[in-house]
Amino acid sequence: MKITQATLPLLLLGVMSSISSGAMASPANSDQPYAYLGGGIGYGQLDGQNYTDRGGDLNSREMSWKGVAGYHLNRIISFEGQYIDFGTSNRGNDQVQASGWTVGAVFEMPVNGPVAPYAKISLLNWETNNRFSNISNDQTGTDLGLGLGVRYSLSNNLDLRGEYEHFHMDQTQVDSFSVVLQYKFL
Numbered sequence: 426m427k428i429t430q431a432t433l434p435l436l437l438l439g440v441m442s443s444i445s446s447g448a449m450a451s452p453a454n455s456d457q458p459y460a461y462l463g464g465g466i467g468y469g470q471l472d473g474q475n476y477t478d479r480g481g482d483l484n485s486r487e488m489s490w491k492g493v494a495g496y497h498l499n500r501i502i503s504f505e506g507q508y509i510d511f512g513t514s515n516r517g518n519d520q521v522q523a524s525g526w527t528v529g530a531v532f533e534m535p536v537n538g539p540v541a542p543y544a545k546i547s548l549l550n551w552e553t554n555n556r557f558s559n560i561s562n563d564q565t566g567t568d569l570g571l572g573l574g575v576r577y578s579l580s581n582n583l584d585l586r587g588e589y590e591h592f593h594m595d596q597t598q599v600d601s602f603s604v605v606l607q608y609k610f611l
Contacts, residue, residue: 456499460610463493465586467603469511488512493605495531503531505545511599518558523594525551527570539578546571551594568593582609 467489489512495505511523529547536542547570555562574588586605591598 457611458499459497461493461495461497461503461584461607462610463584463586463605463607464491465493465603465605466490467601469602470600489601489603491603491605493607497609500535501533503533505529505531505547507547509549509601511601518556520554520556522554523551523599525549525592525594529570533576541576541578543574543576544572545574545588545590547590549592549594551592553594564595566595568595576607582611583607584609 469489489510491507491509493505493507495503497503505527506529507527509525509527511525513520513522527547527549529545531543531545533541533543548567549570550567551565553564555564570590570592572588572590574586577585577587579585584607586607588603588605590601590603592601593599
C-alpha cells in the first residue's frame with residue numbers, strides 16, 4: 426500500500442469541505458436524514474497479536490485504510506458500507522494480504538452536543554491473497570463484524586470518528602483501530 430492510496434480519501438474530503446458553503450442549516454445531531462462519505466487510516470492486529478518478526482511470524486506494515494459510505498436515517502440508526510484494506514504481511518517470499526467489504530448498521534446514542542458514542546454490526550465479505558514459497562492459496566468468506574466508536578462533529582458537514590472493530594475471517598480474528606474523517610451531505 427502506498428501512502429497516496431491512504432491519503433487520497435482524506436484529501437478528497439478536505440476539498441469537498443472547502444467547496445461546501447450551504448451546510449450551516451441544521452445542527453450536528455438533527456433528525457434530518459443525510460448521506461455521508463468518508464475515509465480513514467488505522468492499525469490492524471491479527472489474533473490479538475501485532476504482526477512481528479519474532480518466532481517466524483510475518484512482518485507487516487500494520488497500517489490499514491478504509492473508505493466509508495452511509496445513510497444516516499435518524500439520530501439513532503445509520504446504514505453503512507465500507508471497503509477495508511487490512512494491509513499486507515511479508516516475510517521473504519511469503520505474503521498475506523487481506524481486504525473486504527462490509528454492509529451493516531450503526532446505532533448511535535442520541536445525545537446532545539458534538540460527541541456521540543455508537544455501536545455497529547456488519548457482515549464482512551473478505552478475501553485473503555496468500556503466497557507461500559510461490560504457492561498461491563487464496564481464500565474468501567463472509568463473517569460477522571462488531572464495533573464501538575465515538576463520533577465528534579467538527580462542523581455541520583464534517584465529523585471525525587474513532588472506532589474499534591472486531592472481525593472474523595474464517596478461523597482468524599482481526600482487530601482494527603481506525604480514525605475516519607466523514608463528510609455529511611445535508
